[in-house]
Amino acid sequence: MAEKKSTRRRGKALEEAVLSTVWTQLNKVGYEDLTISDIATLAGTNKNTLYRHWPTKAVMVISAFSKYGPEIKFELPDTGNLRDDLFGLFDYFQMALKTLTTGMLEGVLLDRLHDITLDKVTASLGEESEDNRFAKIMHQVLDHAADRGEVDLAHIGPSLISLPLILVASEILTKGALSDDAVSQFVDQILLPSYLNSAH
Structure with a gap:
């Protein structure tokens, strides 16, 4: 019986897998020790795919924070001066x-x-x-x-x-x-x- 090939993640599924992995690893190892290689491996993808969607590690982390970080509400200040x-x-x-x-x-x-x-x-x-x-x-x-x-x-x-x-x-x-x-x-x-x- 032929072995069933795994389905490559795309679109929203890929984004969810990558950003959740980034957020988990960020809180586990910190920014400095967070590597693109580790993210690719843990998320089941490759570095080239990551770089096509997130050109730098900083952009990837910012995206993960926007999705999983605490909501920070901003109200434009208008105090009168x-x-x-x-x-x-x-x-x-x-x-x-x-x-x-x-x-x-x-x-x-x-x-x-x-x-x-x-x-x-x-x-x-x-x-x-x-x-x-x-x-x-x-x-x-x-x-x-x-x-x-x-x-x-x-x-x-x-x-x-x-x-x-x-x-x-x-x-x-x-x-x-x-x-x-x-x-x-x-x-x-x-x-x-x-x-x-x-x-x-």
């Missing part, structure tokens, strides 16, 4: 970061920053940009500030739009956490003066 809106934005960052282990987060950031050159980080964030979601949030925060007469959007370029995210990434990579003191420094000494000066 830009300073408090920025603190509200960083509250979200801190809440999101607490759901990740430091090792995992540092690994993802290092991999992503390795892949993204400075010109891409500071480039115009268009509809096809992977950072577009954050750009939209910042535009909304600054739109509210502009409506209140706090800022002049014509003088706020892409580098200032992406600055909060860059500050967060830098702090995590150097300190391993985003402290309240760091947030206060970012808002009062860097971001608020930069944004408010645009109106003068």
Whole structure:
């Protein structure tokens, strides 16, 4: 009797198998020791297939976290002034970061920053940009500030739009956490003066 060949996973079945394996291994061995080879073996596929769907380990981990990680609800801050809106934005960052282990987060950031050159980080964030979601949030925060007469959007370029995210990434990579003191420094000494000066 001929041996029955196993059916290769495709589509949703493949995604489920891979991402559940990534999430299990991530929590078991951590980001640094998580390997594409192990994921392929445990998920019953091969590395080439994985790379066609997830070009880097960081992208794979982010996808797994989005599917299996705790839900982090975000409400756009609209407190009536830009300073408090920025603190509200960083509250979200801190809440999101607490759901990740430091090792995992540092690994993802290092991999992503390795892949993204400075010109891409500071480039115009268009509809096809992977950072577009954050750009939209910042535009909304600054739109509210502009409506209140706090800022002049014509003088706020892409580098200032992406600055909060860059500050967060830098702090995590150097300190391993985003402290309240760091947030206060970012808002009062860097971001608020930069944004408010645009109106003068």
